Amino acid sequence: MIKLVAIDLDGTLLNPQGELSTSVKQTIQSVRQEKIKIVLCTGRPFYSLAPLIKQLQLHKEDEYVISFNGAVLSDARGETVFFEQAVSYENFLQVLYLGQQLGLNYHVQSKEGIFTSSLVIDQYTAYDSILNRVPIKIVKLDELRHIPIYKVMLVGEKERIDAAIPQILSNWSKQFNHMRSLDCFYEFLPLQASKGQTLQRLTEQLGIQSNEVLAIGDNENDLSMLQFAGISVAMGNAAQTIKQQADYVTKSNEEDGVNHSLLQLLNEKRRIKS
Structure with missing residues (x-):
């Protein structure tokens, strides 16, 4: 039942x-x-x-x-x-560098809102902001060390995410719990x-x-x-x-x-x- x-x-x-x-x-x-x-x-x-x-x-x-x-x-x-369960700052940096290699922008979600260190806001970060009705906060990279990060999100056009997935799966499967949530979002969470x-x-x-x-x-x-x-x-x-x-x-x-x-x-x- x-x-x-x-x-x-x-x-x-x-x-x-x-x-x-x-x-x-x-x-x-x-x-x-x-x-x-x-x-x-x-x-x-x-x-x-x-x-x-x-x-x-x-x-x-x-x-x-x-x-x-x-x-x-x-x-x-x-x-x-x-x-x-939050993503550690060290693991966040790994995803950030991966995104840079793959040509994908990023933002993180915390209970305090959406954060990024990018000075130019990606259109898909803006979309996430609208979807969740919360402003985007631009901070220095080191400031994210002190913010509980629940999700790190790589964002981009569907085709870019499609192309990135094989490399993500071959290199990062055991370090994060990760998945695609929308065509334009690929998310990284703690394994737990x-x-x-x-x-x-x-x-x-x-x-x-x-x-x-x-x-x-x-x-x-x-x-x-x-x-x-x-x-x-x-x-x-x-x-x-x-x-x-x-x-x-x-x-x-x-x-x-x-x-x-x-x-x-x-x-x-x-x-x-x-």
């Missing part, structure tokens, strides 16, 4: 306009009434989630959010952090941080087994949580590699695929009850 549903945001719960449908907001409340926890598992920083948490009424006691692609686990109010690992931490904290978890996602950064969950669902708009790994494929985020999957979950639970 499912006791927890872990849901990605961009490309999954949110439609292509970055919004929640009225239907999915209503269905999520129906799921919660069945004593099933809804946990947002996102690559976004926590500070950008307040409007969504409020719309979904997840700002109550005993609700949880996994943010920064698993680098932070907190309550949904942001009052208590149960787990956090991923959606799947932190979802496991949360379920152990709550006394929930992996076979009691349903996870829904669409991209590479969702793969670890899909592999952890007892039931995994890929969006219709998901990458083909993600669909191949999932137990089921639902409709796209344009077709409200999360709502479709949650309604199926509710119907199955009611069928068992009857």
